[in-house]
Amino acid sequence: MTEQLTRSGTEEQTLPDLPLGSGVRAHAALLSAQEHLLSLQDTDGWWKGELQTNVTMDAEDLLMRQFLGIRTPAETERGARWIRSQQREDGTWATYFGGPGDLSTTVEAYTALKLAGDDPEAEHMAAARSWILARGGIEETRVFTRIWLALFGEWSWDELPAMPPEVVLLGKSVPLNLADWACWARQTVVPLTVVCTLRPSRDLGVGVGELRTGRVPQRSTGAWDRAFHALDAVLHRYQRRPLRSLRELAMRRAAEWIVARQEADGSWGGIQPPWVYSLLALHLLGYPLEHPVLREGIAGLDGFTVHEQTADGPVRRLEACQSPVWDTVLTVQALRDSGLPADHPALRCAADYLLDEEVRVTGDWAVRRPNLAPGGWAFEFENDGYPDTDDTAVALLALNRIQHTKPAEVRRAIDRGVHWLRGMQSRDGGWGAFDADNTRKLVTRLPFCDFGEVIDPPSADVTAHVVEALSAVGHRDDPAVRAGVRWLLENQESGGSWFGRWGANHVYGTGAVVPALVEAGVPANHPSLRRAARWLEQHQNADGGWGEDMRSYTDERWIGVGTSTASQTGWALMALLALGRHTTEAVRNGVEHLAATQRADGTWDEPHYTGTGFPGDFSINYHLYRLIFPLTALGRYERAVAER
DSSP, X not given: OOOEEOOTTSOOEEOOSOOTTHHHHHHHHHHHXXXXXXXXXXXXXXXXXXXXOOTHHHHXXXXXXXXXXXXXXXXXXXXXXXXXXXXXXXXXXXXXXXXXXXXXXXXXXXXXXXXXXXXXXXXXXXXXXXXXHHTTOGGGSOHHHHHHHHTTTXXXXXXXXXXXXXXXXOOTTXXXXXXXXXXXXXXXXXXXHHHHHHOOOOOOSSOOGGGOOOOOOOOOOXXXXXXXXXXXXXXXXXXXXXXXXXXXXXXXXXXXXHHHTBOTTSOBTTBHHHHHHHHXXXXXXXXXXXXXXXXXXXXXXXXXXXXXXXXXXXXXXXXXXXOHHHHHHHHHXXXXXXXXXXXXXXXXXXXXXXXXXXXXXXXXXXXXXXXXXXXXXXXXXXXXXXXXXXXXXXXXXXXXXXXXXXXXXXXXXXXXXXXXXXHTOOTTSOOOSSSSSBOOOGGXXXXXXXXXXXXXXXXXXXXXXXXXXXXXXXXXXXXXHHHXXXXXXXXXXXXXXXXXXXXXXXXXXXXXXXXXXXXXXXXXXXXXXXXXXXHHHHTXXXXXXXXXXXXXXXXXXXXXXXXXXXXXXXXXXXXXXHTTOTTSHHHHHHHHHHHHHOOTTSOOOOOSOOEEEETTTEEEEETTHHHHHHHHHHHHHHHHHHHO
């Protein structure tokens, strides 16, 4: 059967001879998704969906503005309205849709709402307070939450782990130096050492003492934990009586380090934690709010603020980060896989944007690779200090598939990216996201580090993307690629999947690794790939889709288990299709699931979070994932069927 279908802005397409049913529905879904995705492109060439996280962003924004004395009634009202809208029936706030209540998030939300004027005896506040007290109160919250409370005298600085600013003076060979921390952690730790040294206390206007239980938290008693608690005691004593000249030097260096890393849009690293703490630190060091660094930093937050009109009134919420480069390179892949010509104007415009976004300056990654020439891409609009290997790899894949009017310029950018990626390989053959050989675990033992990842070791998903990119642009036989393939094969989980560091979770890891290994020349009948296919087929849901809950990061019973989502179904299909399994029942059912669940506007509903910042601690709902990855899978399915 042949059916003529058209799409907006492109040439007429002819549907290949396909069996009645799934092929026709899949093609119609593909065209609808493609048209919707094309409509979202900015005139400057990029795509960007909202990066949704949790209400700690909004609570901390109100607390920061209170501390700086710039909080306005309108900001407070709209931020509080958003926070209230996200409260669950049990009175808690979670860090992702459908997840369990989170103590620290709930404490911060309660504090922000009380600051906004909510009556503590109101039903929603009483429910939150009751739940908080039942889980141990403020005493059991993470360190960062207690730092926010200490800023307003609601927690003692003496009862927080010590982190002196002298850490900025440590050389790269000394344990616990800044290069030992992941880029996001070091950017956060440096300003926090200033804040925790100056130990400010300002008026909150309200108190949250009712959230205390009076109980002493239980400490871990392992040998390493005892050693680091002893170190913390020593650091506390030093904090009280530091060497004055050394302390003054450290504070001056910390300030210089912070100021030097502010980005053009006013941010620090394009992410919320170092941004907020850098503003606080510089303000405490005497920088007035009118100073260009603070003025641009505060103003830049507006660009990360989402305004929305709801039935209850206008709300405002903050994105913890923005992902235009990542969304753009993934979108280019999806559009090419869905049949958009390589010389389509939308793709050429995207290539222009990507060429402009190449990072050609040296960043902190050069501490470990001082002789490596720059040539990568970052995740955000502005982040010249921290390009990452993941964005760079997918940028190479995207540029390699666009027929540009300046092919030599594109080729040079790809070659620079290849050189940089090869140089960023860790000694074990894998790739981390932002740094090479960022594997020292000593910093993870510090009492200060009780929330999220603080190092950036190689991961399967990032390594896979780099291996795939280098192979696709002509370097399949490069020793770096061969080492990367060995790393991936050696790090396969016993059940046949791969762990996903930046996406949830084993479905994401497996969806990334399988196509990469095939692109690198590993045959589809390789035992590791057969095991991966079997794992995916065994974890397919009855509705034909795939899903994996965020709880899989902390509870192995959830590995490969969860409500079907469009993005995770796309990942699983991408892996199975790479193995040539397009005629299997699993693939047909997955494609049918996508076609059956597509919305009338061409996208899919996906309230579940499938992206990660810190596995198990900080989750992300990328609003374009629900469109990009289903379209990629549908396009690859259609191509596989047509070739057959």
